[in-house]
Amino acid sequence: MKTLFVLLCFAGVLPAAFGQSVVLRQSNPGPQSRYAAEKLAEALQKGRYSLKTGSAEYEIRLEVKAGKPGPEGYAIDRRGKKITITGGDGRGLIYGSLSLAEDLKNSLPLAQITARTEQPHLALRAIKFDLPWDTYRHSEALDLHYETCRDTLYWKAFLDMMAENRFNALSLWNLHPYPFMIRPTHFPAATPFDDRQLKEWQALFRAIFQMAKERAIDTYLVPFNIFTSPEFSKAYHFDPKLNNPEHHHFTDGDTAEIVRRYTRQCVTQVLQEYPELTGFGLTLGEAMGGMTPRQREDWMKATILEGMRLAGRKTKLIHRIPFSSTTGSLGVTSIETEKLTRQSIESEGALPFIEGPVWADLKYNWSHGHSTPRLVKVHGGKLYDTYFNPLPTSYKVTWTVRNEDFFCLRWGVPGFVRAHLAANRQPYVGGYFLGSETYIPAKDYFTATGGPVGTGGPVDTGGPVDWKYAFERQWLFYKLWGRLLYNPATPDAVFRAEFVRRYGPPAASLLEAYSLASSTPLRLASAFDFTWDFSLYSEGMMGFDAAKNVSYISVEQLLTQPPLDPDYVSVPDYVRATAAGGQFGPEKVTPPVLAALLETDCRKALELVRPIDPAGNRSLLYEVADVKVWAHLGLHLAEKLRAAVALQTYRTTGQEDRHQEAVRHLKAALAHWDEVVSVTRPLYNDMPLVHLTEQKGRSWEENNRLRFHWEKLRPLVAKDAARVEAERFPREKKAEN
DSSP: OHHHHHHHHHTTOOOGGGGOEEEEEESSOSHHHHHHHHHHHHHHHHTTOEEESSOOSEEEEEEEOSSTTOTTOEEEEEETTEEEEEESSHHHHHHHHHHHHHHHHTTOOGGGOOOEEEOOSSSEEEEEEEOSSSOSSOOHHHHTTHHHHTOHHHHHHHHHHHHHTTOOEEEEEESOOGGGTOOOTTOGGGOOSOHHHHHHHHHHHHHHHHHHHHTTOEEEEEEOTTOOOHHHHHHHOOOTTTOOTTOOSSSBOOOOHHHHHHHHHHHHHHHHHOTTOOEEEEEOOTTOBTOOHHHHHHHHIIIIIHHHHHTTSOBEEEEEOOOGGGSSTTSOOHHHHHHHHHHHHHHHHTOTTBOSOEEEEEETTTTOOSSOSSOOOBTTBOOOSTTTSSOOSSEEEEEEEEOOSOSSSOOOOHHHHHHHHHTTOOTTEEEEEEEOSSOOSSBOOSBOOSSBOTTSOBOOOOSOOSOOBHHHHTHHHHHHHHHHHHOTTOOHHHHHHHHHHHHOGGGGGHHHHHHHHTTHHHHHHHHSOOOSGGGEEGGGTEEEOTTSOEEEOOHHHHHHSOOSSTTBOOHHHHHHHHHTTOOOOTTOBOHHHHHHHHHHHHHHHHHHHTTOOOTTOHHHHHHHHHHHHHHHHHHHHHHHHHHHHHHHHHHHHOOHHHHHHHHHHHHHHHHHHHHHHHHHTTTBOOBOOTTTTTOTTSOHHHHHTOOBOHHHHHHHHHHHHHHHHHOOOOHHHHHHO
8 A cells, every 4th residue: 555655646646635734833933943834835835735824634833942852853743633843943943844844755644744853963064165266276177166156046955955964064165265255444455356246245155144044054164274365465465485376275374463463354354244154163284384383373363263252252163173284394293283282172162252162173084084984094194092082071073074086976875874973972073074175066067968078079868857056966975974964873764765756666776776886985995095185086996196196096006005994905915915824804804805895786786776767867867877887886996906916916926827817807897997988978078177187297277178087097997907918027037936
């Protein structure tokens, strides 16, 4: 009967109950209550219920009560035909209403609504969003989002997504935000816009902050340091030694008194002119060369913190914990820096104008958080226990999980997110930031729309897609992280139901298929050590080569690059140990074990999507295609690992059969790469990629003409196999071995 009900809904034949009338009542009218009612009303109308203002068959009451269910929590109670949604605050009320709306979207009638409560697992569930103006890096891949991010309709859609997925904070990052937001009273020439242009920028930021507040989303402005606008330098403070009009990161800090006054006033004025902005973030590193950790902390106190104090209202604070950029060359050890930073953060938490706790932020596994859920390193490498022992009382540690590894392909591994959260249940953990620095989820520049595709001319992929913006393509990524950060016990059934709602019952297997196939980048990043952004790009099977340029990961690199996860065994270590008769425990992931895991999971993923026919549904076509691409990338990696083991064995023993085996595996890897190209060529444009636009030895213009597509890497994949096939050990070397 339940199956028939679902099929009827998808066929457009709805049960009679869906014609019933409903009245929505708000006990605590206000912006957040109105937003909750609006989202619930949309779901009711789509479910064919009729909304009434007087008496009705069903009554849904929205109310906020302090105490139970607690901040950000909610409770849903149904007594006959009266349903009450109680929020512990406005945010909880929104989440409760969205929970009921989700049931309605999944075709559950009001008569079957069950009582439930939910409480937040982590207090901070934030998005890190790099704005496309005055960006950290300069690249066409970032510049092309400019107009999209100036459209308030984009921000409405993005903030709706955040609320739906229980994200409660939006942090906006760029080098120097103030000229886009204010005309500083004592430095009017520092802003490059005329009055009309500035009003347009101000209207944009006010709209973002207003919409965020309606959705109970905190907003943070995170400027890098120390930057000023070129107009400020020309009008007030031109120093040829320190002038930095191009905003290069690794320059000396300009700590002149006029720069201090300018920065301090900008912070104060922004907070006063934008009362709905929640807080600021401190980043200690960029354009602060030549300064000791103490000098950097003092700069922040004298400028941003003092500016916050002078604003005359309470604000929240993010303190990004510094590492490699503040130690070493200045003769200061990491442990000394950690102690100093902890003291600063604790003192900030005691300031009367700071609404605590302070969020003390660290990068999880440097710039590639989608690797192993085990904490192996932070930005700069080693981390002591300074921030955790003794337990802090005025701040909470937050983890930034950077994604510099997949922008085009959809991703979703619920088990990975749950394992991440399980590994970070310590009482000092306050939450997560999720985002990228080399990618902005705004304009969709990936999807081929029937126009030119790379150099291959026009292609017809049939019909429209159901998304407009890039973040909407990655709906599963945001839903998994957001919902599990709020409640790690959220079952897979919630995510599976979303596939069914979008594409019908046959799509129910897509969640498992994604969980299997898109484990590929996690395993690559666990087996291939990295540091900063460009050192790895898992989606493209690219990483640093010997010249520190981003290129296709050759079999040679698999032999020389150590693993990130200590449980993973490198190819040389494996070959050396097995040759000596050694064995590895079951907890160790050796290259053959990793290859077998990839093979098993990726082949199963392909089997799961094989019965799904996306004919007539172009959006479903892309969902199925991305599973296939991840699966063939995983099978490609499995063959590469087997080839690496055989090649290393050949080099250490001279056994000809191992050389032939290596060649066979590399040719098999090439065949899987050809499958990747076959799937992606008609669906995806050649894409600008920040990782390619900062290559050495080329001009900015040359770099910006570069595009990424798997087809473009095919010659390097073939060359890898050909080079190994041509390799022969000298006869005397074989004799030695």
